[in-house]
Amino acid sequence: EPEVTQTPSHQVTQMGQEVILRCVPISNHLYFYWYRQILGQKVEFLVSFYNNEISEKSEIFDDQFSVERPDGSNFTLKIRSTKLEDSAMYFCASSEGQGGISNQPQHFGDGTRLSIL
Amino acid sequence: GENVEQHPSTLSVQEGDSAVIKCTYSDSASNYFPWYKQELGKRPQLIIDIRSNVGEKKDQRIAVTLNKTAKHFSLHITETQPEDSAVYFCAAKFDSSASKIIFGSGTRLSIRP
Numbered sequence: 436e437p438e439v440t441q442t443p444s445h446q447v448t449q450m451g452q453e454v455i456l457r458c459v460p461i462s463n464h465l466y467f468y469w470y471r472q473i474l475g476q477k478v479e480f481l482v483s484f485y486n487n488e489i490s491e492k493s494e495i496f497d498d499q500f501s502v503e504r505p506d507g508s509n510f511t512l513k514i515r516s517t518k519l520e521d522s523a524m525y526f527c528a529s530s531e532g533q534g535g536i537s538n539q540p541q542h543f544g545d546g547t548r549l550s551i552l
Numbered sequence: 553g554e555n556v557e558q559h560p561s562t563l564s565v566q567e568g569d570s571a572v573i574k575c576t577y578s579d580s581a582s583n584y585f586p587w588y589k590q591e592l593g594k595r596p597q598l599i600i601d602i603r604s605n606v607g608e609k610k611d612q613r614i615a616v617t618l619n620k621t622a623k624h625f626s627l628h629i630t631e632t633q634p635e636d637s638a639v640y641f642c643a644a645k646f647d648s649s650a651s652k653i654i655f656g657s658g659t660r661l662s663i664r665p
Contacts, residue, residue, distance in 0.1 A: 466651050478588075478596060478641060478655040491652050526595065530651065538584040538603065538645060541653060543595040 437461045439544035441527050447550045448517055456512045456547045458527030467510045468528040468541060469502065471495065478526065484510065485532075514549075522551045554579055554646045558656030566664050571632055573640055573659045576624040581647035585625050587616060588641045590658075596641060600627070629661075637663045 440459045448454045460467050469481040483490040484502055501513045510529075514521055524546045531539040555578040565571045577585075583604040588596035602609045602616045602625065609616050613632075618625040629636055642656040 468652070477657045480652045480654065483651045485651070490650050493652075532651060538651075540586060540598050540601060542598065543588075545595050 439527055439529055439542055441525075441544035441547050443547060444545065445548045445550070447552065450519055450551050451516050454514050454517055454549065456514075456525050456527075456549070458510045458512075458544055459508050460510055460527065460529030461542060462508070464529035464531055464542075466490075466530045466532050466539075466541075467502075467504070468530075469512045470526045470528060470543075472524045472526065472546075474523070481512075481525075517549075517551045519551050522549060524548050554644075554648070554654050556642060556644050556654050556656040558642050558659060560659060561657065562660045562662070564662045564664060565632055567632055567634060569632055571627075571629045571636070571661055573627045573642065573661070574624060575626070575642035575644075575656050576622075577644045577646075578623075579646050579648070580620070580623060582623075582644045583647055584645040584653070585616070585618060586643050586653065587614075587627050588643065588655075590639045590641065592638075599640075632663050634663050634665060637661060 442457045467484040470478050472478045480493050482492040482496045499515045503511050526546045527544045528541040530541045558575045586601035589599045590596045600614050602618050613630045615628045639658045639660050641658050643653040645653045
């Protein structure tokens with residue numbers, strides 16, 4: 436069964452440094468997402484991406500965050516100047532859909548644990 | 553605003569008994585309700601979902617019910633087994649959104665042997 440893959444599994448970064456988290460969505464999916472989960476808390480939506488542009492974003496997704504699909508397979512999340520409170524598990528997900536709307540199941544990757552020192 | 557409330561936060565049941573987790577949502581214009589299971593340190597895994605044109609859906613020991621009038625939906629696990637122990641999240645997609653889903657706060661389910 437196809438899966439969403441994420442790298443690295445764990446990233447340790449000094450506060451103020453830039454970090455890039457990488458994801459390879461399921462190949463025939465058109466919608467891509469990033470979610471965040473602080474330890475012991477619920478999963479929080481960050482951003483969705485469709486047709487090479489951001490479709491929706493949450494209040495968490497401020498100017499420090501950006502997403503990119505640099506080629507036909509990768510989907511990245513960049514945090515420009517990391518803060519201590521960015522420490523969390525970051526999940527990438529993807530889903531099918533068409534026409535700018537998706538009610539299809541979202542499949543999650545294993546996540547990247549980001550630790551800011 | 554868009555919000556999903558989930559109860560209880562923790563649930564302990566005897567192996568073989570049933571477990572029920574309940575969620576309510578804030579906006580009547582919601583059309584898709586997935587449930588995710590998350591084991592410790594693992595990814596959220598979709599276990600079942602239901603759409604607003606259906607009142608109930610079942611998959612083996614797992615069932616989900618939806619009451620659109622009351623704006624609540626529930627997960628039912630029958631004949632619970634030790635491997636059912638995990639955190640369960642309900643979620644909802646609102647009509648005002650193109651694709652994002654809003655998660656509930658999670659229920660930690662423990663199955664007592």
